[in-house]
Amino acid sequence: MNLKSGYPTLSSPLELSLHKKGLRLTPQRKKVLDLFQRIGTGNHLSAEEVHGHLIQIESKVSLATIYRTLRLLVRMGFLHELELTEGGHRFELLSKDNPDHHHLVCINCGRTEEFESDQVVLAGSKAAESKGFKLIESTLNVRALCPDCI
């Protein structure tokens, strides 16, 4: 976009956030966030999977950079880190269309469904308030068996 003369280069939210902190927009960082935006909300990828996708589709990115980038994107609020499964954390895109939501995970096959619940959010904030804590986020993980695994 805006490749030719005349049009100013639009700064992406990522670029803006990075520059605000004196950090740089690198192809690797852009590609990782792009990947999450391409696969959309509700997909949970591990670091290894992100690496695999990027390698396959094109460029060589090192796994170390993936880890560094994922942590960065979480810190900057672009991604959300999940701890649903054993063996490695997973990440998902965070956006306005994708507010606080919770996960229903099949402990047998790993199938994951998402759902929202105002009561849960409310219960979390009341708990935090009553103990004098400042709420950051609350997530409900429901471990269950999916229809196929019952």
Added chain:
Amino acid sequence: MNLKSGYPTLSSPLELSLHKKGLRLTPQRKKVLDLFQRIGTGNHLSAEEVHGHLIQIESKVSLATIYRTLRLLVRMGFLHELELTEGGHRFELLSKDNPDHHHLVCINCGRTEEFESDQVVLAGSKAAESKGFKLIESTLNVRALCPDCI
């Protein structure tokens, strides 16, 4: 058992559960569960910490056995496994006085408070039901900053 005349040896719940499955009551298993019962409900220990406690207090137990025992005790319903922190899971005693409860964790210092909420339990079971899943357990993790870390 019932070695001497008169008084029958009381079998512990642990021993009963083990024998029911053809498994054995070993000093290591007893000591791990004893430790959790001694420190009581609401304390969350990592495998490494359990190992440390047992080494200190007395006997040599190997870390491998701790891992095996913790998994066993979870499978048998004596302990509950938590995934509150980065870097290793933690375990806590499970008992009647200690029903489904949730955790409020300070992401800075790790301080943990517990709380209960019927609404949360309800929201989890409704979510499972609506997708045709069979509920196993639901846990709300609230990430926050404690008063000292704000």
Added chain:
DNA sequence: GTTGATGCAAAATGTTTGCACATCC
């Protein structure tokens, strides 16, 4: 040109496993 970022390989964690020996029943 400067500072921050990447890639590589090595190290650090946390956890599991194979196998010989010990021990519970």
Added chain:
DNA sequence: GGATGTGCAAACATTTTGCATCAAC
């Protein structure tokens, strides 16, 4: 006595780090 459990050390999986080189600004 025979199956089960333990300890040890080695294997594994995931994540982090030191350092030389590279690239964004």
